[in-house]
Amino acid sequence: MENLPKSWKKSALPHKFCSGCGQALALKILGFAIDELNIQDKAVYGSDIGCSLLSWNMFDVDTVQTHHGRATPTMVGLKRAKPEVIAIAFMGDGGGYAIGAQHLINSCLRDDKITVILINNANYAMTGGQMAPTTLVDEKTTTTPAGRKISEFGRPIHGPEMLATIAAPGAYMARCTSDDFETTKNYIKNALVNQIEGKGFSFVEILSMCPVNWKTNAQQSIDFIEEMKKTFPLGEIKVSKDVV
Amino acid sequence: MKKILIAGEGGQGAQSIAEILALAAHKADLKTSYIPNFGVEQRGGVSLAFVQISNDPINYPKFDRADILLIMCNRAVSVVKEFIGENTLVIFDGSFVSDDKLQELQGVVKSYLSLPAKNIAQEKFGLKSTNMLFLGAIYHEVLEIPKEMISTAINEKFAAYPEFQQNNKKAFEAGLQYATSKPDQQFKGRQKQEVKTVYEDDQKSWERFPQYCKGCMLCAVRCPKNAITMGKDLNFLGTQMPEVDIEKCIACGKCMEICPDGAIKLEKH
Amino acid sequence: MAKQLLTGNEVLVRGALASGAKFLSGYPITPTTEILKYWADEKVKTPELIFLQVEDEMAAGFAMIGAVLAGTKAFTASAGPGNVLMQDPLSMAESLRLPTVTFIMQRGGPSTGTVIYSQQEVNLTCFGGNGEGLRIVYSTSNIQDLYDYAIKAFNTAWKYRFPTFILGDGYQSKQLSQVDIYDPTAQGIELVDATPYLLKPHREAGHYVNLRDTYNLEDELSALILQQKKVFDEISPEIIEFEDIHTLDAEVVIFAHGIVAAVVKDAQEEMRKEGLKVGLFRPITLSPFPRESARQVIKNKKAILVAESSLGQFANLVKSQICGDTPFRIARIANPAHAVSKESIISKVKELLKG
Numbered sequence: 001m002e003n004l005p006k007s008w009k010k011s012a013l014p015h016k017f018c019s020g021c022g023q024a025l026a027l028k029i030l031g032f033a034i035d036e037l038n039i040q041d042k043a044v045y046g047s048d049i050g051c052s053l054l055s056w057n058m059f060d061v062d063t064v065q066t067h068h069g070r071a072t073p074t075m076v077g078l079k080r081a082k083p084e085v086i087a088i089a090f091m092g093d094g095g096g097y098a099i100g101a102q103h104l105i106n107s108c109l110r111d112d113k114i115t116v117i118l119i120n121n122a123n124y125a126m127t128g129g130q131m132a133p134t135t136l137v138d139e140k141t142t143t144t145p146a147g148r149k150i151s152e153f154g155r156p157i158h159g160p161e162m163l164a165t166i167a168a169p170g171a172y173m174a175r176c177t178s179d180d181f182e183t184t185k186n187y188i189k190n191a192l193v194n195q196i197e198g199k200g201f202s203f204v205e206i207l208s209m210c211p212v213n214w215k216t217n218a219q220q221s222i223d224f225i226e227e228m229k230k231t232f233p234l235g236e237i238k239v240s241k242d243v244v
Numbered sequence: 245m246k247k248i249l250i251a252g253e254g255g256q257g258a259q260s261i262a263e264i265l266a267l268a269a270h271k272a273d274l275k276t277s278y279i280p281n282f283g284v285e286q287r288g289g290v291s292l293a294f295v296q297i298s299n300d301p302i303n304y305p306k307f308d309r310a311d312i313l314l315i316m317c318n319r320a321v322s323v324v325k326e327f328i329g330e331n332t333l334v335i336f337d338g339s340f341v342s343d344d345k346l347q348e349l350q351g352v353v354k355s356y357l358s359l360p361a362k363n364i365a366q367e368k369f370g371l372k373s374t375n376m377l378f379l380g381a382i383y384h385e386v387l388e389i390p391k392e393m394i395s396t397a398i399n400e401k402f403a404a405y406p407e408f409q410q411n412n413k414k415a416f417e418a419g420l421q422y423a424t425s426k427p428d429q430q431f432k433g434r435q436k437q438e439v440k441t442v443y444e445d446d447q448k449s450w451e452r453f454p455q456y457c458k459g460c461m462l463c464a465v466r467c468p469k470n471a472i473t474m475g476k477d478l479n480f481l482g483t484q485m486p487e488v489d490i491e492k493c494i495a496c497g498k499c500m501e502i503c504p505d506g507a508i509k510l511e512k513h
Numbered sequence: 514m515a516k517q518l519l520t521g522n523e524v525l526v527r528g529a530l531a532s533g534a535k536f537l538s539g540y541p542i543t544p545t546t547e548i549l550k551y552w553a554d555e556k557v558k559t560p561e562l563i564f565l566q567v568e569d570e571m572a573a574g575f576a577m578i579g580a581v582l583a584g585t586k587a588f589t590a591s592a593g594p595g596n597v598l599m600q601d602p603l604s605m606a607e608s609l610r611l612p613t614v615t616f617i618m619q620r621g622g623p624s625t626g627t628v629i630y631s632q633q634e635v636n637l638t639c640f641g642g643n644g645e646g647l648r649i650v651y652s653t654s655n656i657q658d659l660y661d662y663a664i665k666a667f668n669t670a671w672k673y674r675f676p677t678f679i680l681g682d683g684y685q686s687k688q689l690s691q692v693d694i695y696d697p698t699a700q701g702i703e704l705v706d707a708t709p710y711l712l713k714p715h716r717e718a719g720h721y722v723n724l725r726d727t728y729n730l731e732d733e734l735s736a737l738i739l740q741q742k743k744v745f746d747e748i749s750p751e752i753i754e755f756e757d758i759h760t761l762d763a764e765v766v767i768f769a770h771g772i773v774a775a776v777v778k779d780a781q782e783e784m785r786k787e788g789l790k791v792g793l794f795r796p797i798t799l800s801p802f803p804r805e806s807a808r809q810v811i812k813n814k815k816a817i818l819v820a821e822s823s824l825g826q827f828a829n830l831v832k833s834q835i836c837g838d839t840p841f842r843i844a845r846i847a848n849p850a851h852a853v854s855k856e857s858i859i860s861k862v863k864e865l866l867k868g
Contacts (some may be wrong), residue, residue, distance in 0.1 A: 017287075049727070064711065165701055283728075
C-alpha cells in the first residue's frame, strides 16, 4: 500500500487542509478509489466552495471548482454532454443540503448518472464554524452559541435517507466515516462503479473530523465522530437494484 | 503613530496578537485600528494583521510601510517584503524561519530583532504560546500603552481558557525581556535540519514526512499498540511530529491509513 | 430562398441549431419558455441534441457551463427574475472566460414586473454578477437579427472566449414575422469549432487541468482581471458593431438600441420627409460599446436624444462612453418597461431642433 494516491498531484503538496482534517482523509481515500478503478483519465472532479475548494488542484485528474451548491448541476451538464466521463461532484454539508439542496434532490430525481460525495462535519467550516443543516441537536456553533435548538432550527438532515425516498431503482446511497479507511473506500468504489456501469445516481455521505471548529484534539475528534453516529446511522442505505 | 504588521501561518496566532494590541490600546484611550488580511484557508496560508496605534485619528486601516514587522513563518517572507522601509524594525523567529528564506530580505532590512520564540516556547511555555512571546517583543516598541492594559487584554482574550491566561502572560513577559536585553543578535534563520525520518528493523520500515505532516496525532490515537507518541522534532508547520517505537509496531498500517496528509509510509520487508 | 413565418423564440432556436449548438439547459419563464419547447421538439427529431429542463436558472447556467467545459456548444435563455438568478453561473463564466451563449429577452422589472417587455436588463446583462462586465452583448432589433446574431453569438463566443449574449425583449420573442432562415455555410459564414476545456482528446500524458475561480490574496485576482481586460480591449475592434443612419448632416442624433431603434427608424423616415435633419446611432454591441464611432457622430450636433424603455440604463451607458465629448445637451425619453412611440420621438426631436 502507498501513503499517497497516484491520482494526487504531488507538486501541490502539502495540501491546504487543516491538521487532522477528515475531509482531506476522505479525499485521500477518493484518490485511492480512482487509482484502483483506473479512471484517472476518465474522471472529472467538480468541487464546491467551503473547504472543498482547497482541493482545487489536489488531483492529477481534470477538475473544476464551481460555486457554492453548484458542483452538482455543473457535473450534470458535463455528464449529459459527455456521457463517457465519470463525473464526481464533491461538496460539504452546506453546499449539499442548504444552498445546493434543490440540485441534489432534482439530480437524484432525474437519476443523473453522476457520483456525489458529501462531507458531513456538522458545521460550515471554512467560514469559521456556523450551524449547518447537519449540526447536531444541542451542538454549539458560532451561530448557535447556546446549542442548536429544535424549536428554533429544527433537526439535522438525513441526506441519504431523504434522497432514497425519491431515488430510482438503480441509485446507490451510503454513509460512512472518514476514519474507517476500508469501508469508505468500498462505498466510494461502489458509488463510482454504479456510475461506470450506468446504473444510476450515486451518493456517499462521509462523516468527517473538523478539529479546528470542533476545537478537538485527535482523540476528541474520533470521539465526536462516534457521537455523530448516534444521529447519522452508517451503512449502505440504498443499493442498486437490477435495472431493466 | 505606530504601524504594526504581523505575518504568520494561519493557526500561528497572528490575529490574536493583533487583537490584544488593539484592545490594550483602546483601553489606554489611544486611537487604534486593526484589520486582518488573509485568504480562504482556515489553516495554512499566510495570515496578515495590520494594526495601527496612535494619538491621532486613523483614517485608513492599511499602510504602505510598517514601523514594526513581525515575520513568524517562511511563507510570509515574500508577501511582506514590500512593507519594509528604512525605519522598519523587523522581528523574526530565528528558530523557525529558514535561513535561505530570511536571506531574501538581506539588504532590505535595516534593523531587526531575532527572537527564537518557537524554541523558547517549546522549552518553557508550550508551543501554543509562541505568539505571546512575539507580543512581548512588539510591546517593547509600543510602551505608550501601560503594561496593565496588555495584561487585561490577555485576560479578556483568553477568558474562556483561564488555565492559559497565566502562562500566556509569562510568555509575554519573556518576550518583552528578550527584546529589552537583545542577546545573540544575528540576521540568521534556521538552518536546514537533518531529522530522523525512517525507523526500521528487519521486518518493516516506518517513514514519516516532515514536509507533509501537520502534527494532528491521529496516527497515535489509531495505533493499536500505542507505538506512536508525540516526538520533539518539528514538521514544516513548526508543530511536533509523531515518532514510533519500532519494536512495539506490528506493521498493521492503520497509522498510514488514517493520516490525512499521507505523511506516514509503512513498508513490510 | 423563401422567407419563413416564425416567432422570435423559434428563430432563436433555429439560429442555435444552424450554429451547431447541441445543448440547451433552461427553466420556463415568460417570454422565453417556448425556446425550451421548440428545442425539446427538435430533439424528438434529432435525438443527439441534449435538452435539460432543470430545477432553476442557477442549475441551467451551471449545467450549460458543464457542457461548455466538455467542449459542447451550449446555450440557455431567460429573462427578468430568471436573469437575476443567472448571474451566479454567469459570474463563473466571466471568471473563467467561458464561451457560454445566453439569450435574454427582457421583460418588465424589477421583480416579477410584467412578462411582456422592457429594456431594463441592460445593467444586468452587461454588468451583472460581481464581475467587471467583460461580456459580449448583442442588442437585436428585429426578427432577422435574432437569427443572424444567434449564429454570430456562437461564433464570437467560441472564437474569443467571453460569455456572449443576445439582448432582445418580449416583443421580439413573441413577434410572428418573416425571416430568412439560411444555411450559414452556404452564405460563406464559417462556423467556429468548439473545443473542450476538460478531458481534451490529445493532451499530454500526465498533464491535468485544474480550473478554479477563487484566489487567495488581492494581487492574484487583480492581475488576472487586468490581463483579461487587456485581451478584451484588443479584440473589441473585431467585434464592435453599430448602425449609423443619416447622422452626418443631422442636427439631432438619436441614440437607441434594440427594438426601440426600430421605431426610431420609422420616426426618422417620417421626419426626413418633412426635411428635419435627424440621425440615428444604434449600437448593436452594447459591450464592447462602439465608443469611438459614437464620439465621432456627436461632434457639432445641436443635441442628442437617448430613447429607451428604461429609466436610464442605456443612457448611463451612453453617457459613460461619450463623456468628455459632450458640451451640449443630452435629452432623454425614458419609459421604464413601456414601449417608446413614434409620435413621442418626433415631438421631442422637433422640440430640440427649435431650441
